[in-house]
Amino acid sequence: MTPDSAPRTYSISELSRMFEVTPRTIRFYEQEGLLEPQRRGQTRIYHDKDRVRLKLTLRGKRLGFSLAEIREVIELYDALPDGNARQLRRLLELLAEKRANLQRQEEDIRLMRKELDDVEGRCREALLALAENAEG
């Protein structure tokens, strides 16, 4: 029997390598309220919770959300178990917004793919034309 798996921790440079961001970025996210690492002396110690938050944050960024938006969701989520009804409704509102956003993005992706297909088609035609001229 293995004992309760030791709650792993991470240094800032470890996290920074895991996600390919700089330590500066990680500290900046903390300053913006997205991470809340422990301290040992003045040194930051990150737990899995922080790692997950960082992952979510970066994913949110790739999807075009601002750090402020991401923070609002995280804050409301953290206050969730004992949140008041107003906060909870606000969170549901936010979630609906994000969903709508995702849906539009999916549509945008679909359209963009079509355009890429079109461009690629023309591009390959042009290449073929070049080849024929060279050979003919």
Add this chain to the structure above:
Amino acid sequence: MTPDSAPRTYSISELSRMFEVTPRTIRFYEQEGLLEPQRRGQTRIYHDKDRVRLKLTLRGKRLGFSLAEIREVIELYDALPDGNARQLRRLLELLAEKRANLQRQEEDIRLMRKELDDVEGRCREALLALAENAEG
């Protein structure tokens, strides 16, 4: 018989209303090489080609592409019919990059949806708990 449909044109304010962006934004995109309107005197005149480009640009933006990235695609696309092989291959490269990007975004969207579902579930639970306490 209607004559050949008159090639429609747009003023800057017209375009700005159509896409809900400011005239400043449209001029800025021109300055960045994304639009090339005609001029009558000093006034800009936009054709359908410009409208389409603007639409593509805004879609690109919603998908997180920078104006510089978008411009590169547009430039290569414009030089397409008589582009040399090097340009054409470069364009294919770019297209592949964009595709990869879109694919990752789709995956991000999928994961994000799961998280939203999870958060929403907990949120509704919390609301129910509140309701019961109020009633019991």
Add this chain to the structure above:
DNA sequence: CCGCGAGTTGACGTTAACGTAAATCGCCGA
């Protein structure tokens, strides 16, 4: 005791993508 590497703390710099404001121009209707 010394230096080294990892980490921290300010503080100022930078880039993208516009916003904003002031001065000017051209046309059109009263």
Add this chain to the structure above:
DNA sequence: TCGGCGATTTACGTTAACGTCAACTCGCGG
């Protein structure tokens, strides 16, 4: 002829999201 409206130019301002750099501290191996 004059005023107003729409458009333009120029230039400086702003915001988000970090980058960069300098000065410091801390723990550790030699």
